Amino acid sequence: MPLTAAASAREILTGLHEIMAKRGSAQAKLDKVVDLIADAMQSEVCSIYLLRDNALELSATHGLRQEAVHVTRLSMGEGLVGTIAEEGRVLNLAEAASHPSFAYRPETGEERFHSFAGVPIIRREQAIGVLAVQHAEPRRYDDVEIEAMQTVAMVLSELLASARLVDGSRSGRRDAGMQRMVGLKLVAGMGRGVAVFHQPRVVVEHTVAEDTEAERARVYSAFRRMREQIDNMTREAEFGTAGEHNEILETYKMFAYDEGWSRRINEAIDSGLTAEAAIERVQQRTRARMQDIDDPILKERMHDLEDLSNRLLRIVSGRMGTAAQTGLSKDAILIARNLGPAELLEYDRRRLKGVVLEEGSLTAHVTIVARAMGVPVVGRVADFRHIANEGDTILVDGDTGAVIVRPSRPISNAFDQRMAMSQKRRAEYATLKNLPAETRDGERLTLMVNAGLAEDASMLEVAGADGIGLFRTEFQFLVAATLPGRESQLKLYKSVLDAAGDKPVVFRTVDIGGDKALPYLSDEKDESENPAMGWRALRLSLERKALMKAQARALVEASAGKVLRVMFPMVSEPWEYEEARALFEEQIEWAQGAKRPLPARIEFGAMLEVPSLAEMLDLLLPRIDFLSIGTNDLTQFLFAADRSDPRLADRYDWLSPAILRFLRRVTAQANAAGVPVRVCGEMAGRPLEALALMGIGIESFSITPAAVGPVKAMIRSVDARAVRTKVEALLVKPPANMRKSLHDWAKRNGVALG
Template identity: 75%
Template sequence: MPESASASAREILTGLHAVMASRGSAQAKLDRVVDLIAEAMASEVCSIYVLKEGALELYATHGLNKEAVHQTRLDMGEGLVGTIAEQMLILNLEEASKHPQFAFRPETGEEHFHSFAGVPIVRHDVPIGVVTVQHEDSRKYLDVEIEALQTVAMVLSELLANAGIADGTKGRARNTGEQQLAGLKLVTGMARGRAVFHQPKVTVEHTVAEDTEAERARVYQAFRRMREQIDNMTRDAEFGVHGEHEEVLETYKMFAYDEGWSRRINEAIDSGLTAEAAIERVQQRTRTRMQEIDDPLLKERMHDLEDLSNRLLRIVAGKSGTAAQQGLQEDTVLIARNLGPADLLDYDRRRLKAVVLQEGSLTAHVTIVARAMGVPMVGKIEEIRHIAADGDQILVDGDSGTITVRPSDTSRDRFDKAMATSNERRAEFAAQRDKPAETKDGARVELMVNAGLADDADQLESSGAEGIGLFRTEFQFLVAATLPGRESQYKLYKQVLQLAGDKPVVFRTLDIGGDKALPYLDEKDEAENPAMGWRALRLSLDRQALMKAQARALLEAAAGRHLKVMFPMVSEPWEYEEARALFEDQVAWLRKRKRFLPTVIEYGAMLEVPALAEMLDQLLPRCDFISIGTNDLTQFLFAADRGDPRLADRYDWLSPAILRFLKRVIDACNAHETPLRICGEMGGRTLEAMALVGMGLRRFSITPAAVGPIKAMIRSLDASEIESRMTELLADPPRDMRRVLKEWAQAHEIVLD
């Protein structure tokens, strides 16, 4: 290749522009293109493969046997070319035949060539071809040569799209016909609506610039706007009492002002690309580097730059707003790669019916918020952006973790019937709202709900719950861009108590850190298992200013009322004592200043760490109540990450190991007459709740949607019968406890959801 790689790229691009503007067939143009690239890169071979009917067809070549054109075909994943297309990666090989994916095709006459480089031709995030170069010498191509080849691939994408000769480039074929996709169940429920993308798609339609200086001016203007946005976000942030800096914003700011990044975009414009194409070109370079990085911290930083590139691209293209800012016009299924909880709360709840994520996890903040909002959500649908288009109808079944894009009439009718049945069942549960949660033999069960938003308290009456057994105070922190101050916390707690009326509310102090990391708190890098790391009460006792501010806000908000406070992730009694003492210090501080205080204050502990169960004889005399968080407790008992989908169904809540552990805790609390409540997801499942009642548990805090089904189950149950059966089963556990309990429930006509 000539000494000046950028000059060569410019030369190629100029030639490609002339080819694209000329008359002639697509075949004639591609034949000219391979000659042009080979000459400019001083390469003995240049070939273009086009994806047609699911296979990569040799469409044009300079240097290989011409007879192989339209004859040589490789499946996706087959050979070097198929590997490049399938994995959308770059290959740069000194000796092609030594690569494990090398597949020799004798008709091409390529046995004389040793070095090989290839890059994918991508359109709408989908591979539609591959461009390759080869040389007789055994050498690796220079980085600048590979970058020039990537630039060429961008222009070829436009040429192939205009010609309509590659799969997926003739109109919008992918948007016709029904597609059923399976993913990860995040939030249960069924819904239907039209597809809306959270971030407007930016497709680079024109790659070759007409006026280089005009494109440069557009990029400069976009950089100014982006930097203003980042500066405003940084300036408006409140960084807490210790002056912690907001790491994510500071990283964004660092990248936004990075001269190297802007210089590379300018160089891409110099080569003849449009502003959008230049940004995407540099973004491709970033993605390539990310594939080569093993360090997770560096990868995270590269992800930051990727996000910032997307922001810049949207500004240049005039598509900087989200769908929430534009407003939803009809019942909507929102599609996104991922979402933050604040993003979700921006949407009109009347129109937002469901969410589909390319990524997503069971423990993600947005999943917790969506569950609280009652919005069905399915994750891990990686291909959704390639299959669905804006406006497509989508059916979402959060109960099975499946979605249907562009459903047929048959699928739509079947889904509507299933949803109607589900709605009828919910109506039956709602009809029991005012009936007591009492077993047939008179055992009274308390049903409360888990909440985290003020609106949840407003719906207490309609749910039929007796109060809020777990108010997750961290929600306010998760959805905020900056650290909420004491005053904003006070306003939220006051509002929740007012909406709850005379019903009790149990406030859990902050459960942040670990897998609920807040970007505006400057925490050291977490360990590989954040759920067992510096989080919840551990973090609060370390950052006492945070806990003091929350204590003051809770005490002042509950003035003249009964306040219930619960500390999360208590591992040993001294942690509970230290947290309680911190609250009591704030009580003394307020009393000294003659402030109005709560009439009664109760303190409780969450039992999530198994070690605490061994210290109940020490803890219970000092504690007003206990709540069991079954989500964390289960993963700690089984050493199984609940966020890992591979383990989602591996360890059952009805495992004898879990049940025996819980029975021990229930018996200890009952013997000490300390109120015990289950507030994890286990309590919101009818079969599991039946087992818990059979072990003597009488207090539950569950999702609002679970109140009806659990109440119906309780009202169909004889407590003494299930207690007797559970005693037998725990003494001699069957291998499949779930099957045995289900058969018992069916034989006794227990209402299960």
């Protein structure tokens, strides 16, 4: 079978288009196609099997008995043809009958043919048929022959689909029916929508080139643009730091400048393919290689190459926009390998119902922003982009970490019922928004919200909150590629204050560094293994005084004529608070000297997150206007239990007597000094935990907007004096299970726990 791959493939491709373009029946066209391929490849047998009604049907043959056409059918995984389609890989056999999957079909008359080669006919990453050749002589086919067959099969897939000669149904395939995946719970909540890829896949519509040199020029131009983009990534927020992102960048560079990769694409163009089809052809080869790779590191590098192939395909086709830029037309579940926080914010919140990431972590910037947006997120769902198809129905359960693709009707109905119950509860909570957070015995508590985005201030009325108890100013830094200047900060703070109206807003100075590292402020010397306890928050701000001065001046100017409430995060000793306050007071003096409008009043507060500060409260309390307790960090520091480590989940219990006793002591000391205390964080946003906090004397909470309704319902259903008596008794003599004891008491006393 003498063959020059490019020339023979090009000859076949040209003939294929001529055949499919002419008038005639579908069967007549298929008969001519197998004759054409057999003649060009000097093959004794050429057969095409097409997927119809979930089986592979012999649809045309040159060399086998014609009476077997539309009679011989093989299930997925059955015989050599079924194995090729099921596994999506090539079989090249000198003796077909020796293969364990061989299935003899007497009606075909194939017993006299020994050698066999078959390639899958793939469309949109799914096998829709098989192209096979056979010879009487036992021999393995040359690589160049297999390459030509694969190129022909690729073009054939588009021609067959456009002529509607396959039904595309693959319900028998393992990835065509319902799939349930379990990943890492990143942001709680439930969402339903259609699958939308952050980087939309490009469907190759034109496969055969009219001008090979023009296609080659398009690929060269696309390679230049792609390499420029990769080189520029070092200046982007998502790729600017050392570590994992840097490794990804270096791998991208290696592939982007790999001459072997570009050469293979050129060879595919030589065979007569368009630029898009050539890239897709090489991608198919990569996917086939990935099936044989067991090494997880090497497999991950192959995923990187596929990512880069998709980027090159988008460039060459002129479709560089993300799904956010295209716009969401219906409720959607966003699918991505990973996302930056700024990319997530580009999406329409009304349509974005959930996010599924192949990577992702609890401390990633995108997770922090998604939590603020109220969008459920599940991460670490391996290879999800090859399991879900664009437009598939996806169910995301951020409460359990489950993601369901193409759900069955019973599963879909059960999910909808759970969502309906959740929505009903939210509707019930909404009726409380204009009612005070007042206990049955008349005690008034304060419910404020945590925020970090300008539009969050507009949620105050919707949630029925008393103000913003924690505005995370670092969000503006997390979503920016460069350090936000004073003017952009001033604009943000002013818009938040204006939107809040008469309701108070407490600004927390930037809590960056550690697990919220910013590439443009990276410190190469910081190799800390425990970033949550690293160089971050106030520690970093006091070292980089220019950063804090700019923020202080922006806050002072934005609060002109209003009350400025500012607090400093992660204070571990009183001198840190004094130094930070002195820096702010310098900016107030500057504003006075410059005749700038000043805030009507300034209140300074500190966040108690580091346990050491509790031992210095006698020195700190006389100097502060309020104290905020950040339970997220405080609890993990107290228990030496990293909250991002799932192995320590049972060591991170907010209803442990140890944390409640600690908080009770701090609260009592602050109350004695006349300093208001507020608890910020997830602990205060859970009804049962908030009940325990009430029991130790906490009267002010700052929680997520979604938690305001459930916590307010709990407050309005309980007697404050009764819960204080109960919690005090539990702390004097702690039971074996504090959580169960408090829960049982709440149920007996009709406390609404959601």
